[in-house]
Amino acid sequence: MPQPPFLLPMFLVIRVPKSKFYTTPFTTVPRIAIANSISFSFTSISTNSFNIKSHKSLLFHHLKNRTLDEARAVFDQIPSPHVSLYTIMLHAYAHNHRLREAIHLFRQIPSKDVVSWNSMIKGCINCGDFVTARKLFEEMPHRTVVSWTTLIDGLLSLGNVEEAEALFWAMDPLDRDVAAWNAMIHGYFSNGRVDDALRLFRGMPSRDVISWSSMVGGLDHNGKSEQALVIFRDMVASGERLSSVGLVCGLSAAAKISALRVGIQIHCSVLKLGYWCFDEFLSASLVTFYGCCKQMEAACRVFGEAVCKNVVVWTALVTGYGFNDKHQEALEVFGEMMRIGVAPNESSFTSALNSCCGLEDLEKGKGIHAVVVKICLESGGYVGGSLVVMYSKCGYVTDAVYVFKGIKEKSLVSWNTVIVGCAQHGCGMWALAIYNQMLRERVDPDGITLTGLLSACSRSGMLQKARCFFRYFGQKKTVTLTIEHYASMVDVLVRYGELEEAEALVMSMPIKANSMVWLALLSACRKHSNLDVAERAANQIFEMEPGCSAAYVLLSNLYASSSRWAEVACIRRKMKHKGVVKQPGSSWLTLKGRKHEFLSADRSHPLTGKIYQKLDWLGVKLKELGYVPDQKFALHDVETEQKEEMLSYHSERLSIAFGLLSTVEGSTITVMKNLRVCGDCHSAIKLMAKIVHREIVVRDSSRFHHFKNDICSCGDYW
Structure with a gap:
């Protein structure tokens, strides 16, 4: 495997020759001309000149502080303001969505230049008034390519691709410069018109680095990363000088398909061209690339050698650790970023909260939530959505819904996230109520919405x-x-x-059923004791995936619950012969950032003695309430007494006993399990919650169960 290049520590001294030009906002004048023009003494400067300069200075001060009314008052005191000052005021009004005042001021300009016309058109588009923008465009006495391109950009941003195309081809071919072609290419990609963008790119009379970068970035953004790298190679072969933006686009494409060799070649180009020293976005892209390629050691070295580490570079490292399931390290990096004073942005918080989900660490998630509230980012779509996911996955769906209500601009992703979260917790009616609210807000549902709704119906018994x-x-x-x-x-x-x-639905599907569909059918056969359907479903799975351990285990458990021990032994022999290993059932809970995991009948924990004493005490209390172990969930051919003992020490019960010993009286105990909770444990935990007067939350492979006062949130339907 090729090794990534890295820099040795070095210091650069850059000498930049002085230019012979002074640059102003409107003109570029030779320095000698300026010197020759100074033919007056300071004593001849009029008081009026000082007043105009002070008024301009005060005007810019108010504009900088967004006090527009005060700025307008100063502007009105300037005698015969230059058209450039009018344009600055127009831009300020439009930027603050005071379009009516901008249009009124625009009509007052005595001699409008093309810059003022273009600024007014751009302002109308940014404020969403495309009708006025088009009207002004038609009124222009002289249009430049900037005028055309501004209007085309506006049409494309609104999704009016056909109208933008018509305007583009209506331009004078001599005026249709590379910037106009680039605008169309960018607009095509923004509207998902990949083939049209490729066709236009191939027909360009000339290309610049922006053209190539737009193609690489656009293809990558539309899920065609391999094709994006082909275009990137063509760009290199064409001799076009690589820009930092083009290199970032290439690294992004390489990261998404884990093209390690190509990414390392791009890294070499970054070093060769000298972009490495001060470009934070390239540093962040390299960290992200190596993280996506599972090369975290290389990502850390890139991070360590970066000259400038801003929030983007730090966030890339946090995200990289999270992507590689190193969530503890991700949160440590996030904490270090906060300690040295780098202010996190929305992406930083999102990555940190994702790592809290990975660790199922509610306490750290709450700590990050407190920081989010303090800097007023809770109502943002990205951070709000991540908080919804974090609370849902940690067992607190009520808090998830509360956070969702506070999100100001709810995207489709936000709606889907909370619907799926409610479904996981068996809150089917909540999910349907949120869906109805979503429709009232005129948000169009998609396929993920349907998955969430079906899941909600499945876990709440809403067949119709x-x-x-x-x-x-x-x-x-x-x-x-x-x-x-x-x-x-x-x-x-x-x-x-x-x-x-x-089964009829599976057989009539327009697409071939995979093992996931057949497993859904097989897993229900045990509850309904239907061996015929179970065997047919299992045979279908074995044909597609001969090594599917879940199918062997489900079928074996079905035979065991029916006391058909010969068939159980036969399946176990087949599993051993084929090398299929059953995934061991385990349960765990996280306390003070530490994960405590248990297997069935586990005796490796330091508190084993106290844990078993607690379970024995609970066993006595359970029998007093009339609990009788359901031996059909003891999946071994042993004596009755041994079956009861095996059921008593299932992993979820050990975790609950440890939670009772290690948490404050009256607090909620949240346990995670990698397999579905068995029916006997489900019955026992309902009574345990009543005995200890606590809420016990168990998340199995299917859903969350909230046990309280002898009742489970699933309604015994899971």
Whole structure:
């Protein structure tokens, strides 16, 4: 594997020759001309000149501080202001969405130049008044390529691609410069018109570095990263000098497809061209690239050698650690960034909260939430959405919904996130209420919305609602039913006992069913004791995935619950012969940033003695409440007494006992489990919650269960 290049520590002294030109906002004048023009003494400067200069200085001060009314008062005191001052005021009004005042002032300009016309058109577009922008464009006495390009950009930003195309081709070919071509290419990509962008690029009479970079970035953004790297290679072969933007686009494409060799070559180009020293975005892109390629050691070395470390570079390192499931290290980097005074942005908080989810560490998530509230970022879409995910995955769906309500501009992603979160916690009615609110807000649902709704119906026993949603979305032109949707619908049907209908749906699917669909069918057969359907589903899975351990285990458990021990032994022999290993069941909970994990009948924990004493005490209390172990969930052919003992020390029970010993009286205990909770443990934990007067939350592979006062949030339907 090729090794990435790295810099040795060095110091650069750069000497820049003095220019023979002074640059002003409007003209570039030879220095000798300025010297010759100074033919007056300081004593001849009039008081009026001082007044004009002071007025301009005061005007710019007010504009900088966004006190527009005061700025306008100063502007009105300037006698015969230059058109450039009018243009500055127009820009300020439009930037602050005071378009009516901008238009009124524009009409007062005695001699409008092309810059003022273009600024007014741009201001109208930015304020969303495209009708006025088009009207002004038609009124212009003389249009430049900037005028045309500004209007084309506006049309493309609104999604009016056909109208923009017509305007582009209506331009005089001599005026249609490379900037206009680049604007069309960028607009095509922004509207998902990849083929049109490629066609236009191939027809360009000339290209610059922006043309090439737009193609690489646009293809990468539209999910065609491999094609983006082909264009990047063509750019290098064309002899076009690589810009930092082009290199960033190339690194982004290489990162998304983990093209390590290509990325290292781009890294070499970065060093060769000298962009490395002070370009924070290139440093961040390199850190991200190596992180995506699972090369965190290289990412850390790039970070360490970066000359300028701003928030973008720090965030890239936090994200890289999180992407490689090194969430503890990610949070340590985030903490270090805060300690040295680098202010986090929305991306920083999002990456840190994602790592809190990975660790299932609610306390750290709450700490980050407090910082978010302090700097007023809680209502932002990205950070708000990450908080919703964090609280949902840590077992606090009520807090997730509360955060969601505070998000000011809710995107489709935000709506989908909270619907899926409610579904995971069995809050089906909440999910449907939020969906109805989403429709009232005129947000168009997509395929992810359907997945969340079907999941909500599945975990809340709403069969008819699920059928209606499946039928309705199947008729929507904007949504294509995928294999995940069919698997979710099958799950709804089998949970309700409609095994025949579920199997018929699988057989009639327009796309070939995969193992996920058949597993949904197989997993329900045990609850409904349907061996015929289970065996057919298992055979389908074995044909597609001979080494699928879940199918072997599910079928074996079904035979065991029916006391067909010969078939159980046969399946176990097959698993051993094929080298299929059963995933061991484990449960864990996180306390003070430390994960405590338990296996069934585990005795490796330092508090094992106290944990078993607690379980024995709970066992006595359970029997007093009439609890009788359900031995069909003891999946071994052993004596009755041994079966009861095996059930008593399942991993989730060990975790709960440890939680009772290690947390404050009355607090909620949250346990995570990698497999589905068994029926006997589900019954026992309901009673445990009543005995200890606590809420116990258990997240298994299917959903969250909230146990309180002998009741589970799933309604015994999971």
